[in-house]
Amino acid sequence: MIIDCHGHFTTAPAALEQWRMRQIDAVRGAAPMPRASELRISDDEIREAIENNQLRVMRERGHDLTIFSPRAIFMAHHIGDYAVSSTWAAICNEMCFRVSSLFPQHFAPAAMLPQSPGVETSSCIAELRRCVEEYGNVAVNLNPDPSGGHWASPPLSDRYWYPLYEALVEYDVPAMIHVSQSCNACFHTTGAHYLNGDTTAFMQCLDSELFRDFPTLRFVIPHGGGAVPYHWGRFRGLAQALRKPRLQEHLLKNVFFDTCVYHQPGIDLLTHVIPIDNILFASEMIGAVRGIDPDTGRNFDDTRHYVEASGLSPEACFQIFEGNARRVYPRLDAKLKAQGR
């Protein structure tokens, strides 16, 4: 089975974005705040959005299941206050839940959190509980920078985040560490902020004892880990200079990298440098890079092809495509087993 651990609902019906624009207008004081109940999207519209997009491409590429979360760039936790984020997260999470209900063989939901800059992280727990207990979510996306490119929150190792971690550990749910839209003109969202977020989060974990406090907490660092595998020697050397244990012991029971790296040499490096047990297949399709690589004739984000061409053993491919995901996302494993898979 091929499990893509990183998909977002980037192709939701236009009504969703229109509702959000009304909410943003209201935040700006330019319109009344829309009610959640004013958003109406039918099951047929969701089916169409999925069947013509993600599910079509999954079938073309032979992906079986996608861990599916709200569109990352639209989380935009920097807009408005906690109430705004809370309403928006609830709407987006319901959308992904409905996708997973309509296509239970193909999509397992992951939740965005109602983060808001400066608000305590315990405020996210009610939505987390709802998404896990009522919606069957198998993961969450955690934004390490709810300010949207100003990095005004404490690092992930700070106790600011601990109430949320306690709930993640309680539910045995991993967090993908995924920033959202950059509202800082220095950072292109998908070309800089995403990759910087990945590198930054990894180094925050390295320069801390976070996983001593939470030995079962698990983070998935997307986009192939940002700059980390390419600079693995640098990080090993920094860990040594900071008198940390070897990265294998210090972080790799808790930190995993996805395969959203959009060319063969990058995947070759990732699979060569990072232990196979720490690599999770993902494409982030349909996402930031939708075009066809003129050098190969394939989609840049057709990462299955790179993984299969990277010279791994069948056992290693199985771990990357399925085995590791079943271990890192135990609620996904339970869901699959209940389906007889």
Added chain:
Amino acid sequence: MIIDCHGHFTTAPAALEQWRMRQIDAVRGAAPMPRASELRISDDEIREAIENNQLRVMRERGHDLTIFSPRAIFMAHHIGDYAVSSTWAAICNEMCFRVSSLFPQHFAPAAMLPQSPGVETSSCIAELRRCVEEYGNVAVNLNPDPSGGHWASPPLSDRYWYPLYEALVEYDVPAMIHVSQSCNACFHTTGAHYLNGDTTAFMQCLDSELFRDFPTLRFVIPHGGGAVPYHWGRFRGLAQALRKPRLQEHLLKNVFFDTCVYHQPGIDLLTHVIPIDNILFASEMIGAVRGIDPDTGRNFDDTRHYVEASGLSPEACFQIFEGNARRVYPRLDAKLKAQGR
């Protein structure tokens, strides 16, 4: 000849740091502002600092010449105002000039600029002129984030930077795009901020027409280009989505990557993915990662070994070690030719 294009005076005599601490105390209002003339460092002290450190390691590794600039983490342009940065830059640049005068066969100076957050970049030109005309500097370090991790300046493609670029073009001097100390708790300086700065700067160039305006401006992106070569497919795909020319035409006449990547697989990827003409040998020795890799028994930052072990042709190695540097840094080439090298 082996030219290391990225070295900083990290081992300057302690009096330099002590003077800077007095200056910082004065910025905080805790002491009177020290005068530049109160800093006294003898030639013998400089000789000792260099001979026991950088020059010793250069001899061990067989590096012939280092492009030598003030310690990057100490630039700290976020501290104080323009006058503070200006005095500090003048002192640090004089130190590197003295190193290059004492060891003209081994060190060519590169300047830090007296940047200060929010101050117009034309304020850097006088120091640039002094460093090029009087000190023989062959390059400058340009900090794309003088705020120190808050990224409060405009992107490098903004006209804010153009007065400085005009002077760089006039002197035909390249700029290494190098951030300094992070004063944002989210960003570890050498483990996140440096790499993020590299990725961010590259994407700012990609998402702009900067090199249409300045066709002869040259940027060196240090630390192997941050996350860029590892994600080269992503950047090629983003360029395509942004309707830019291919990266070869769009950026690679103007953007170069150094080899400060501290393990073999990273250098293998860099030399495989990036055209040889765009790679400049560098180690950033003695820098952020000073230890010995227990997996290899060699220093993490002994990048000459990785380049030589990466299976390149002798011609490609020559370009990386010497040829490209002579082309990208014409004032270095002239200096070497004047020495009969």
